[in-house]
Amino acid sequence: MNEMTRRRFLSRLTVMLTAIIGALVGLPILGYLLAPLFRAPPDELVPVGAIADFPVGETKLVSVRDPSPLAWAGQTADTALWVRRREQSGPQMFQIFNVNCTHLGCPVNWQAGAKLFLCPCHGGVYYSDGTVAGGPPPRPLFEREWQVSGDRLLVRQQPLPTVKQG
Amino acid sequence: MRSLRAIGKIPGEIASWLGERFELEDSVMAVLRHPVPRDLERPIGWWYVLGSATLGIFVMQVVTGVGLAMTYVPAPNSAYDSLQFISHDATLGGVVRGMHYFGAGAMVVLVLAHMTQVYLFGAFKFPREANWLTGSLLLLATLAMAFTGQLLRWDQDAFWSIVVAAEQAARAPLIGNWLASLVVAGSNVGGATLTRFYATHVFLIPAAIFGLIGMHLYLVVKRGISEPPVPGIPVDRPTYRARYAEMLHRGIPFWPDAAWRDAVIATAAVVVVVVLAAIFGAPQLGKPPDPTNVVADPRPDWYFLGYFAILALIPPATESIVIIGLPLFAFVFLFLVPLLWPDGERHWSRRPAAIAAVALPLIAYASLTVAGIASPWVPKLEGGALPAGVTQGLSDSARRGADLFLSKACFACHAIEGAGGRRGPDLSHVATHLNRDQITARIATGGGGMPAFAGSVTPSELDDLTTFLLTRK
Numbered sequence: 001m002n003e004m005t006r007r008r009f010l011s012r013l014t015v016m017l018t019a020i021i022g023a024l025v026g027l028p029i030l031g032y033l034l035a036p037l038f039r040a041p042p043d044e045l046v047p048v049g050a051i052a053d054f055p056v057g058e059t060k061l062v063s064v065r066d067p068s069p070l071a072w073a074g075q076t077a078d079t080a081l082w083v084r085r086r087e088q089s090g091p092q093m094f095q096i097f098n099v100n101c102t103h104l105g106c107p108v109n110w111q112a113g114a115k116l117f118l119c120p121c122h123g124g125v126y127y128s129d130g131t132v133a134g135g136p137p138p139r140p141l142f143e144r145e146w147q148v149s150g151d152r153l154l155v156r157q158q159p160l161p162t163v164k165q166g
Numbered sequence: 167m168r169s170l171r172a173i174g175k176i177p178g179e180i181a182s183w184l185g186e187r188f189e190l191e192d193s194v195m196a197v198l199r200h201p202v203p204r205d206l207e208r209p210i211g212w213w214y215v216l217g218s219a220t221l222g223i224f225v226m227q228v229v230t231g232v233g234l235a236m237t238y239v240p241a242p243n244s245a246y247d248s249l250q251f252i253s254h255d256a257t258l259g260g261v262v263r264g265m266h267y268f269g270a271g272a273m274v275v276l277v278l279a280h281m282t283q284v285y286l287f288g289a290f291k292f293p294r295e296a297n298w299l300t301g302s303l304l305l306l307a308t309l310a311m312a313f314t315g316q317l318l319r320w321d322q323d324a325f326w327s328i329v330v331a332a333e334q335a336a337r338a339p340l341i342g343n344w345l346a347s348l349v350v351a352g353s354n355v356g357g358a359t360l361t362r363f364y365a366t367h368v369f370l371i372p373a374a375i376f377g378l379i380g381m382h383l384y385l386v387v388k389r390g391i392s393e394p395p396v397p398g399i400p401v402d403r404p405t406y407r408a409r410y411a412e413m414l415h416r417g418i419p420f421w422p423d424a425a426w427r428d429a430v431i432a433t434a435a436v437v438v439v440v441v442l443a444a445i446f447g448a449p450q451l452g453k454p455p456d457p458t459n460v461v462a463d464p465r466p467d468w469y470f471l472g473y474f475a476i477l478a479l480i481p482p483a484t485e486s487i488v489i490i491g492l493p494l495f496a497f498v499f500l501f502l503v504p505l506l507w508p509d510g511e512r513h514w515s516r517r518p519a520a521i522a523a524v525a526l527p528l529i530a531y532a533s534l535t536v537a538g539i540a541s542p543w544v545p546k547l548e549g550g551a552l553p554a555g556v557t558q559g560l561s562d563s564a565r566r567g568a569d570l571f572l573s574k575a576c577f578a579c580h581a582i583e584g585a586g587g588r589r590g591p592d593l594s595h596v597a598t599h600l601n602r603d604q605i606t607a608r609i610a611t612g613g614g615g616m617p618a619f620a621g622s623v624t625p626s627e628l629d630d631l632t633t634f635l636l637t638r639k
Contacts, residue, residue, distance in 0.1 A: 036352045069356065077357065104334065108460070109461060160346060
């Protein structure tokens with residue numbers, strides 16, 4: 001009976017020590033790997049260009065750069081946006097769209113003649129104001145918050161559309 | 167002469183010394199010689215080779231993968247250039263990358279073929295349920311390798327595939343946003359994304375695969391290779407083991423009586439992959455992964471094209487269910503197979519539902535793949551021209567209309583005499599069933615999936631377009 005208790009104690013001790021090893025190794029690595037979940041999403045205003053570069057009535061492709069990219073990010077630190085100048089001035093002056101189709105994120109392409117955004121993956125189509133004209137997209141193109149500062153246009157950085165919109 | 171013969175004996179002597187000193191006779195050889203049912207000597211034994219062929223290709227994937235990792239630079243600003251170097255400049259680099267690429271396709275095909283054979287032979291039944299479960303996990307791991315591998319190609323397709331993957335992950339209930347953040351390792355595809363996919367592809371999943379293959383092979387040897395099924399002889403759990411043990415008394419050793427067939431097919435599989443790689447080389451890289459170049463046409467590799475197609479063809483309302491639910495259902499079903507049907511008839515001729523369970527998804531997926539290759543739902547974005555026969559002898563108004571047909575992107579979705587997109591109806595003979603008012607109304611207001619063009623064409627342009635289309639009789 002004594003012998004059994006000793007054995008039981010030793011096996012429990014061994015299992016417990018193994019669990020402690022597992023926790024000591026596992027917890028730091030788990031935190032390290034899950035870090036992206038706890039990092040605050042980007043929320044800065046970045047410059048898009050001079051307002052004069054955007055003629056009224058036109059939709060142009062611009063690229064903005066992540067203000068603090070990793071040194072090896074290369075071109076992935078760039079993000080493309082569609083900027084539509086609606087009016088000469090005022091709160092309705094611009095519409096800035098993410099290039100990502102709201103269906104599954106492929107980049108939509110502006111057809112100036114037809115005044116439509118077309119998606120190359122599953123055939124989503126949007127009107128110039130971003131509303132859905134056809135195909136599988138469930139909602140209009142995602143719009144970005146923008147600001148005019150002097151003669152410059154600024155746009156707010158954003159995570160991948162659905163990551164934020166859910 | 168005598169000395170030559172003595173030299174010829176050296177390899178054999180080294181082998182027997184090694185075998186003795188390392189006790190291989192009791193370990194490796196004993197395992198290799200494990201008895202298998204005598205029926206495997208018959209031609210039906212050729213059906214039992216697919217697992218070994220998969221293993222052969224897997225070893226090739228490990229070897230070529232290690233080779234590629236010697237040169238590949240998993241950083242977003244260098245990966246594309248390092249792949250160009252491997253494909254075009256490195257000695258035999260194109261062949262090695264080609265082997266890894268065709269090997270990936272071979273893995274997917276062989277794992278599925280192996281599974282289909284095991285399923286139709288009823289070999290997953292008692293007492294081999296765990297063989298099937300570890301095999302199902304290996305299928306998952308193989309698909310995960312195929313997907314992550316395509317992303318490491320790090321061209322434009324790969325970049326947008328990650329975006330699409332994140333968007334799909336985001337559809338999962340509750341944890342969707344977390345999953346998406348983990349897929350891109352942050353809030354956007356960026357500097358942190360590629361290294362994670364790299365580590366997943368070369369360390370995490372392979373480690374899991376090694377462990378699972380170990381368990382899978384241990385179970386294959388421990389439970390024994392299933393005997394070829396005979397109609398009318400069902401698996402009866404209380405008596406099966408005794409019957410099988412009895413069968414093995416009259417069995418044959420796996421090595422070499424059955425193993426030679428495995429070697430023949432594994433060799434054939436590797437030869438096919440190497441020959442394909444030697445002829446075709448590495449797959450072409452697409453454009454560089456520039457997020458600001460929106461002229462993209464992202465496509466997955468051929469074995470995922472069916473899934474790509476389904477996302478275009480199903481009603482949008484059912485999409486989230488299909489994206490999350492269909493794969494989930496498929497895998498839950500896969501894991502339930504041996505638990506729900508552990509006994510009963512094994513032979514496929516007595517299991518018509520099993521034949522349907524193989525044939526229907528196969529036909530469905532093949533059809534979807536064909537649809538995915540054609541992708542008729544995709545608007546034709548690149549420029550094009552109408553055939554000369556269409557534009558010849560048109561009135562001024564109709565000629566302007568023909569130009570508008572191109573510049574207003576009608577051409578992107580509608581074909582005329584073979585030129586143009588296939589998303590909307592072919593307009594080669596539209597004037598035979600629509601009159602001027604009907605055509606005008608359709609262009610202006612759209613409908614049935616077509617955008618309304620009232621806001622983007624002037625009344626006179628609309629008039630010219632209609633005049634042009636009325637020439638199409």
